[in-house]
Amino acid sequence: MDMTSEAMTEELPRTARSFRDWVVDILCIALAAVIGLLNAEALRKAPDVAPALLAADQIVGAAACVALWTRRRWPVPLAVTLIVVSTFLPPAGGAMLVAVFTVAVHRPFRTVAAVGGLALASEPLQPALRPDPDLPFLAATVTGMLLVLAVIGWGMFVRSRRQLVLSLRERAHRAEAEAQLRAEQAQRLARERIAREMHDVLAHRLSLLCVHAGALEFRPDAPPAEVARAAGVIRDSAHQALEELREVIGVLRAPGADGGGDRPQPTLAALGELVEESRQAGMSVTLHQQVSDAAPVPEATGRTVYRIVQEALTNARKHAAGAEVGVRVEGSPEAGLKIEIVNPPGGEQGGRGGRDGSPAGQGSVSVPGSGQGLIGLAERAALAGGRCAHGPTPDGGFRVHGWLPWRL
Incomplete structure (x- = not known):
């Protein structure tokens, strides 16, 4: 990836959401809500869980899904916040995965590596603080890490594809402009x-x-x-x-x-x-x-x-x-x-x-x-x-x- 492509992807000004953006954002929020509900349902089975904590899980999970509406504008702060929140409140884990995916799509590799490293480091802490009654500690940790790596790889693939499309489009525009200049120069000569x-x-x-x-x-x-x-x-x-x-x-x-x-x-x-x-x-x-x-x-x-x-x-x-x-x-x-x-x-x-x-x-x-x-x-x-x-x-x-x- 060259620096020009990174700059094009990172510094491209955001315009009003298109119909495709609306559809993608709604699907991402729905996916995060489904994952959050599954996590909340698994934690409900845990013994000696205070009803207030379960209610907090529900409220925070819903708030995390709603916060995804700002993922295009502030991807890195949102991802870092959700990583920290999901460590203590697992129902926010779905929103955290979507936020990490957004960082992988819209930010250069260094930023993705930093955010991804933080997400991987938080995975062992989550089952230690809020263990899943259906999964042992090691299985829960490995599963969480694999999910983080999967969304990062998918996001970087999407980003590379977008950069390729932008590069080909720019090259086509440049070739068209050069062809026009050559034609004008040939006429002048x-x-x-x-x-x-x-x-x-x-x-x-x-x-x-x-x-x-x-x-x-x-x-x-x-x-x-x-x-x-x-x-x-x-x-x-x-x-x-x-x-x-x-x-x-x-x-x-x-x-x-x-x-x-x-x-x-x-x-x-x-x-x-x-x-x-x-x-x-x-x-x-x-x-x-x-x-x-x-x-x-x-x-x-x-x-x-x-x-x-x-x-x-x-x-x-x-x-x-x-x-x-x-x-x-x-x-x-x-x-x-x-x-x-x-x-x-x-x-x-x-x-x-x-x-x-x-x-x-x-x-x-x-x-x-x-x-x-x-x-x-x-x-x-x-x-x-x-x-x-x-x-x-x-x-x-x-x-x-x-x-x-x-x-x-």
């Missing part, structure tokens, strides 16, 4: 994952669309060939955005924790293509990739690096148009991967055209931002076992840097 994937995939493509569309808006006098090329870039970017949206949906439907999907996800090997797309949108990007071979890098790690660089380039395109962005990725299986993206303050407005010949005009294009992308990067890096931070540089630029373990 799923929402965060959806938001992170949607932002990482679509923000980059849509920012490219904004750049090229804004360039067409601010260059209405551009040659038809350049306008056609810019429109083609817009069409291709929109098509790629739709394809990547399908990839995101496939990843979210996949059972794996890091996403699987039917289409391949971007890895570190695709970092050059990402930089080239940004250059075609009119950005000036330098890539320093000091990883000997991108192939051995685990896909999940490479995908996280790709998303960090993608979000940093998207933010640079929004807030530092025309500035030269430096991307550095270096590392090894022993040291992990270090990522750093730095850009100085925003460059001159209306920068260069893209390498495909499309008018850039990105400096004049306002691309809205929610500020959630950098927060998502920190969360993504933390989930991968690494870290990612960002902040301004002394010259007014901006720096995103992080570290990822080689294998997640």
